[in-house]
Amino acid sequence: MPGLYVGGKTALDWQGIRHNIAFRPRIALWAFQSYRFPDWVGEHMPFSFQTTQLFRDDAPIAAWLRPLSSKSNEILVSIPELALLELASSIGKAGDKGQTLEEAMHLAELMRNLRVDVLTSILEYWIRVKVLKLVRDLGRTRGHAWGNNLQAYVEVRSLGKRWSRSGKDGRRLTLKP
Secondary structure, three states: OOOOEEOHHHHHHHOOOOOOOOOOOOEEEEOOOOOOOOHHHHHHOOEEEEOOOOEOOOOOHHHHEEEOOOOOOOOEEEOHHHHHHHHHHOEOOOHHHOEOHHHHHHHHHOOOOOOHHHHHHHHOOEOOHHHHHHHHHHHHHOOOHHHHOOHHHHHHHHOOOOEEEEOOOOOEEEEOO
């Protein structure tokens, strides 16, 4: 399938950035267009599949995907900077496909060496303000320099507005401008 790649939590895991080790992990698949997988795929491999548009249409997404040296060259995986953004975009999604904020905080703790220049090059095309604020806050609360560097992007895109949402457990997540 053209445009199919491994992203989010799975991409981080496959690149050695993990907090919990799952017995049978769910593979996070991403693509540019929707696709209906045959039923047998889910029977043999638990997966989630997202086609959420995260970028402007002119984004050079292929530049942020790489094959892993230990895997097939045909399996593309998000680089860590993109994978963190994808992970954050999955926080709070319905069902068991969603990412928990707690685990994202633990994974962000391990990502102190993100490449700021690469992250900011991705953000030039980024359209999801909620994700941008969340990643900024994940970096800042962990004391990572890259978290502080995201404020300029937040200011340009958020127009001074906060984002807030209540979870099923009643806890409220508020992301300030």
